Amino acid sequence: MSDPRIWDISQRLSSNTPLWPGEPELKVSRHASISAECPVNIGAISLPLHSGTHADAPLHYSSDGVASADSPLEPYLGRCMVVDARASGARIEMQDCDWSEIEGEERVLFRTYGKFPHDAWDENFTAVAPDVIARLRDAGALLIGIDTPSLDPQNSKTMDAHHEVLQGDMRILEGLVLDDVAPGAYELIALPLAIEGADASPVRAILRELP
Numbered sequence: 358m359s360d361p362r363i364w365d366i367s368q369r370l371s372s373n374t375p376l377w378p379g380e381p382e383l384k385v386s387r388h389a390s391i392s393a394e395c396p397v398n399i400g401a402i403s404l405p406l407h408s409g410t411h412a413d414a415p416l417h418y419s420s421d422g423v424a425s426a427d428s429p430l431e432p433y434l435g436r437c438m439v440v441d442a443r444a445s446g447a448r449i450e451m452q453d454c455d456w457s458e459i460e461g462e463e464r465v466l467f468r469t470y471g472k473f474p475h476d477a478w479d480e481n482f483t484a485v486a487p488d489v490i491a492r493l494r495d496a497g498a499l500l501i502g503i504d505t506p507s508l509d510p511q512n513s514k515t516m517d518a519h520h521e522v523l524q525g526d527m528r529i530l531e532g533l534v535l536d537d538v539a540p541g542a543y544e545l546i547a548l549p550l551a552i553e554g555a556d557a558s559p560v561r562a563i564l565r566e567l568p
């Protein structure tokens with residue numbers, strides 16, 4: 358039997374990766390290079406924690422929320438449902454969702470882009486209406502994912518969708534790349550790094566074909 362198919366749903370990280378406006382630069386540097394004196398190449402990275410495809414930790418939207426290192430991993434691992442929300446407007450609203458498809462799913466990933474904007478920051482990205490989050494939460498969801506940089510609009514001061522997530526102690530993935538993924542059920546694997554005190558962490562997110 359052949360191995361199950363996998364889809365890499367992560368952005369590549371480089372100095373060209375679009376970042377939230379005002380965030381510090383993403384740098385990949387070479388600390389040491391192979392030479393007569395040095396047997397190895399050694400790199401270093403410096404980047405905002407919300408770079409590219411990442412997991413928000415509850416600490417991001419609550420001062421007493423847990424940091425990346427202290428989050429349980431179950432939400433980031435297991436069956437998920439990928440949903441086509443490309444027809445939504447500025448927010449994914451209740452009526453944009455096929456509830457028979459997603460209600461009761463533990464993990465729901467929303468696709469809003471026809472083609473992911475790898476080369477430029479999109480300030481008018483699609484957010485998620487708080488009542489959509491609340492309904493998924495009340496039906497037992499553990500994780501909400503999206504291909505945009507945030508569940509709330511860029512200019513939000515209240516972070517309403519994030520606060521609905523907080524009420525159910527759910528987890529969030531942002532900046533997913535779902536261009537090549539058909540709607541349907543998959544296994545999600547997208548683990549945050551165990552960074553102490555971190556309000557978010559980059560992840561390598563993949564989907565795997567279900568058996």
Ligand SMILES: N[C@@H](CC(=O)c1ccccc1NC=O)C(=O)O
Nearest residue numbers: 377379380407413506507508513
């Ligand atoms: N990346 C964030 C949001 C975010 O970064 C943010 C939200 C509101 C006001 C300022 C923000 N970031 C500033 O660098 C998110 O996880 O949704």
Ligand SMILES: [Zn+2]
Nearest residue numbers: 407413531557
């Ligand atoms: Zn984030």
Ligand SMILES: [Zn+2]
Nearest residue numbers: 413507508531
């Ligand atoms: Zn967020």
